[in-house]
Amino acid sequence: MRVFGSGPSVVGMRIVVSGSSGLIGTTLVASLRSHGHTVVRLVRRPASGPDEITWNPAAGSLAAGSLDGVDAVVNLSGAGIGDKRWTDDYKRELLDSRLQTTDLLARSIAAAEQRPTVFLSGSAIGWYGPRGDEELSETSAPGDSFLAEICRRWEDATGAAEAAGVRTAHLRTGIVLTPKGGALKKQLPLFKFGLGGRFGNGRQWQSWISLDDEVAAIEHLLTADVAGAVNLTAPHPVTNQEFTKVLGAVLRRPTLVPIPSFGPKLLLGGELADALLFTGQRVLPAKLAGSGFSFAHPTLEVALRALLGR
Numbered sequence: 001m002r003v004f005g006s007g008p009s010v011v012g013m014r015i016v017v018s019g020s021s022g023l024i025g026t027t028l029v030a031s032l033r034s035h036g037h038t039v040v041r042l043v044r045r046p047a048s049g050p051d052e053i054t055w056n057p058a059a060g061s062l063a064a065g066s067l068d069g070v071d072a073v074v075n076l077s078g079a080g081i082g083d084k085r086w087t088d089d090y091k092r093e094l095l096d097s098r099l100q101t102t103d104l105l106a107r108s109i110a111a112a113e114q115r116p117t118v119f120l121s122g123s124a125i126g127w128y129g130p131r132g133d134e135e136l137s138e139t140s141a142p143g144d145s146f147l148a149e150i151c152r153r154w155e156d157a158t159g160a161a162e163a164a165g166v167r168t169a170h171l172r173t174g175i176v177l178t179p180k181g182g183a184l185k186k187q188l189p190l191f192k193f194g195l196g197g198r199f200g201n202g203r204q205w206q207s208w209i210s211l212d213d214e215v216a217a218i219e220h221l222l223t224a225d226v227a228g229a230v231n232l233t234a235p236h237p238v239t240n241q242e243f244t245k246v247l248g249a250v251l252r253r254p255t256l257v258p259i260p261s262f263g264p265k266l267l268l269g270g271e272l273a274d275a276l277l278f279t280g281q282r283v284l285p286a287k288l289a290g291s292g293f294s295f296a297h298p299t300l301e302v303a304l305r306a307l308l309g310r
Helices: 023-034 088-111 146-156 159-163 182-192 211-223 240-251 262-268 270-278 286-290 300-308
Strands: 014-018 038-043 052-056 072-075 118-124 167-173 175-177 208-210 228-232
Touching: 014 023, 023 038, 023 211, 072 088, 072 211, 088 118, 088 146, 088 159, 118 146, 118 211, 146 167, 146 270, 167 211, 175 182, 175 211, 175 300, 182 240, 208 211, 208 300, 211 228, 211 300, 228 286, 240 300, 262 270
Parallel strands: 014 038, 014 072, 038 052, 072 118, 118 167, 167 228, 175 208
Antiparallel strands: none
16 A cells, blocks of 8 residues: 655545445545544444444435535445446436435535535546547546446536535546456456456457555545546556456466457346446546646556555
């Protein structure tokens, strides 16, 4: 784990975090607390102490005054994109779990007597849709896929906080790499047995970021003078073919057999498999780099060797 910046300007903030039990949220909360911040977690059960606040986003319920005097709110809530097949019901859950939480937080921030100074709200690079080899920055046009529509509406749901003058940043996160969970954890067993391979033709782009850099970037944005969309991706995206080659080399395992599309599409459904595995985006972190952020893991090989202890 990297060492984050410290100093009078960033230590001692009171920060409310939603989605704190997720992969990113768990690591973020621990990091914030280790650097002197007070973290209050939003939970959907009875609060067990002063470091928790009960809320019910589906019912639009968050006690008045809960965000008074808070310095920052970080919103990481949302059902997992790849957790289930994309039935009509699960698509609605994916959307509602993002819109309900974000809208409730934005309205609560706007209604606070002493408002937070910053609202960092989740989004994803799915906002851009499948774009082939096109290089994408925060100024690029949106896509027209299902994920792009979710992300567009997710970002729009912060409107009440922005209208109230609160600095708001949309965290357009790429593929977060960690052996603790997510895509990398699922791939490791196959690659370790020498059964890993590219998906399809392997030409689809993968815009990734290590979990350490993801958390560091969120901490950086608490005080950086940045608003609007921010791509949370490493500066060197790779094709799936390159990702496969580098991961195999780091693990010292062969990666000779490509994975045809019919298997994952049968398992996950065609739309989900295409969105996660067979299409991609070539996303660059223009705003993050321009704000002075320094990546601990700028290249894939550096990241994988650090994450896997190789």
